[in-house]
Amino acid sequence: xxxxxxxxxxxxxxxxxxxxxxxxxxxxxxxxxxxxxxxxxxxxxxxxxxxxxxxxxxxxxxxxxxxxxxxxxxxxxxxxxxxxxxxxxxxxxxxxxxxxxxxxxxxxxxxxxxxxxxxxxxxxxxxxxxxxxxxxxxxxxxxxxxxxxxxxxxxxxxxxxxxxxxxxxxxxxxxxxxxxxxxxxxxxxxxxxxxxxxxxxxxxxxxxxxxxxxxxxxxxxxxxxxxxxxxxxxxxxxxxxxxxxxxxxxxxxxxxxxxxxxxxxxxxxxxxxxxxxxxxxxxxxxxxxxxxxxxxxxxxxxxxxxxxxxxxxxxxxxxxxxxxxxxxxxxxxxxxxxxxxxxxxxxxxxxxxxxxxxxxxxxxxxxxxxxxxx
Numbered sequence: 001x002x003x004x005x006x007x008x009x010x011x012x013x014x015x016x017x018x019x020x021x022x023x024x025x026x027x028x029x030x031x032x033x034x035x036x037x038x039x040x041x042x043x044x045x046x047x048x049x050x051x052x053x054x055x056x057x058x059x060x061x062x063x064x065x066x067x068x069x070x071x072x073x074x075x076x077x078x079x080x081x082x083x084x085x086x087x088x089x090x091x092x093x094x095x096x097x098x099x100x101x102x103x104x105x106x107x108x109x110x111x112x113x114x115x116x117x118x119x120x121x122x123x124x125x126x127x128x129x130x131x132x133x134x135x136x137x138x139x140x141x142x143x144x145x146x147x148x149x150x151x152x153x154x155x156x157x158x159x160x161x162x163x164x165x166x167x168x169x170x171x172x173x174x175x176x177x178x179x180x181x182x183x184x185x186x187x188x189x190x191x192x193x194x195x196x197x198x199x200x201x202x203x204x205x206x207x208x209x210x211x212x213x214x215x216x217x218x219x220x221x222x223x224x225x226x227x228x229x230x231x232x233x234x235x236x237x238x239x240x241x242x243x244x245x246x247x248x249x250x251x252x253x254x255x256x257x258x259x260x261x262x263x264x265x266x267x268x269x270x271x272x273x274x275x276x277x278x279x280x281x282x283x284x285x286x287x288x289x290x291x292x293x294x295x296x297x298x299x300x301x302x303x304x305x306x307x308x309x310x311x312x313x314x315x316x317x318x319x320x321x322x323x324x325x326x327x328x329x330x331x332x333x334x335x336x337x338x339x340x341x342x343x344x345x346x347x348x349x350x351x352x353x354x355x356x357x358x359x360x361x362x363x364x365x366x367x368x369x370x371x372x373x374x
Contacts (some may be wrong), residue, residue, distance in 0.1 A: 004311035033296075033340055036332055037325040041300035043219060054115045054331065055107035055337050060103055060124070062131075065155060071139065073152070074131035076103035078112055078122040083160070090121045091193075092163045096149065098171030098199075098328060100227045102130055107170050107198070107328050107341065115265030121163070125152045127173075129231055137240055138239040140232075140265055143172050144278025149180035153191050153243035166349050167195045168171075170328050174200030175280045181291055182283025189288045194352040196292040196345045199299060199328040202284070205304035212253040212300040220301060221254050232261045245314055281306075284313040291317045291357075292348045295326030318348070 022340045039045050060076035068074065076080075093115045096107055103112070103124035115122035127148070128142030131297055141148070169177030174197030181188045181195055183263040190194075201207035229251060236243035242302045247260045258271035268274040293313070310319060322330070 010203045013241045015120045029301070030050070032320075033325050033330055033344075034324045034332065035326075037080050039331060042296065042300040042324075042326045043215070043323060044239050045296070045298065045329040045331060046300055047219070047326075049106050049326075049329045049331040051111055055109040057104055057108070058109050058112050060112075065152075067151070069137065069139075071128060071135050073128060073135075074126045074133070075124070076124045076279070078116050078120075080093065080159070090163060092121045092156060092160055092165045094153065094165065094167050095122070095124045095169070096152075096169040096173030096177055097127070097130065098122060098173055098276065100130065100224055101170070101173070102126060102132075107168075110339045110342050111168065111345065114338060114346060117338075118346065121160075134231065134234060134238075138235065138242040138265060140235075140262055142262065142266055142277075142278055143175050143201070144179040144280060145176050146180040146183040149176055150184050150187060153180075154187075155192050160259055163194045164353075165191060168198065168345055169196075169200065170198045171200065174198055175202060175204065175278070176178070178202065178280035178287070178293070179278070180289070181289050182280065182286040185286050185288040192289055193356070194290045194292075194349050196294065196348055198294045198345070199296070199302060199325075200293065201302050201306075202279065202281045202293075202308060203303075204279045205272055206306040207302050208258065208271065208275055210253050212255050217253065222252075222255055225251060225257055226319050228261075229353075232257065235261075281308060284308055284317060287314045287317050289316060290321060290346070291351045294318060294344060296322045296329070298324055299327045301327060320344070331363065 006350060034232050035045050039048055058078075060078065061080040062227070063075045063077060063081045065075055093111070095108055095111055097103070097108055101108065103109075103126065108124050111126065112122040123252055125147075128135040128137075129140060151164065153167065167177055177195060178197050178200055210216060211224075229248065231244055232243065232248045232251075236245040243261060248257075251257045251260050255271050258274055263269070263271050263274040266274055266277075268277060293308075295302060295304075295307055304321070307321065308319070313319065330339075330344070332340045
């Protein structure tokens with residue numbers, strides 16, 4: 001989420017303190033992450049990281065990618081793309097942000113800063129319309145846009161063919177990444193070494209319904225609509241044959257926005273149909289790339305019951321359901337005083353690299369020349 005005005009912070013905190021007892025998880029989960037004692041419940045653990053990021057604003061070098069359909073996306077690199085020849089041997093981490101997010105979202109700052117510290121090359125790909133400039137076409141970004149993810153990662157591979165590419169997605173970006181991993185399993189296995197999805201709304205319909213209900217509407221849905229509506233009205237003014245400005249003006253929830261704008265431009269009859277088509281959950285059994293799915297059981301608007309079980313994913317998908325953490329929160333320090341969330345992502349990537357190395361080395365260690373004559 002983008003950081004709201006200062007006045008809204010007080011309102012958020014008051015509402016959150018009043019609502020925290022409704023979001024505390026009573027189910028068992030992996031207890032690796034421990035929220036600070038004063039962050040009680042999923043709402044505080046979601047909002048505090050956005051209001052008070054653990055990492056300062058990051059400096060980036062922006063590059064514009066022209067797309068084959070005549071539109072564009074803006075990409076923020078941790079290093080100048082003009083000097084990419086010097087980065088051929090660096091691991092690359094591409095991050096896909098959440099709904100109305102950007103390269104300055106609190107989680108993006110943290111993950112990109114950690115990539116820098118590790119000597120990796122990092123980049124945040126802004127979905128269409130999320131970089132501060134309206135896109136050219138009557139099109140928005142979609143929650144399960146596997147084709148776009150495939151295009152973006154293919155471009156990175158073309159630019160850095162010798163570099164190992166890792167991919168991460170947060171919230172909506174996590175769902176889109178997971179859907180790509182399952183919908184394009186062979187391409188994904190060829191292009192990326194490992195992937196991580198954080199707080200992904202894997203069942204979009206359940207998440208959308210939860211987001212617009214009760215205290216979630218006041219804390220989150222209204223905020224999202226407030227940022228999406230001006231952009232949608234601007235697009236309706238530019239493309240009146242595609243969108244109904246009066247209908248958009250009356251929107252007050254995320255589902256209403258998806259009914260008035262997203263589903264219309266995507267080509268479905270309703271928001272619910274759009275959610276069904278774009279959800280990553282049905283694609284999880286097809287994933288062939290080593291993938292981490294990290295969620296908190298007290299996430300305020302991704303219901304725990306909507307998340308997959310081990311029987312619903314492939315053997316390359318690793319489920320990590322933490323008892324605490326909120327939505328894209330996990331605000332706290334891990335080992336070596338680094339942010340816990342970044343540490344969890346990179347420790348997973350490191351473990352996969354080690355597993356892949358062991359798969360190559362072990363046969364060599366146990367090889368005996370006599371086996372050639374058996």
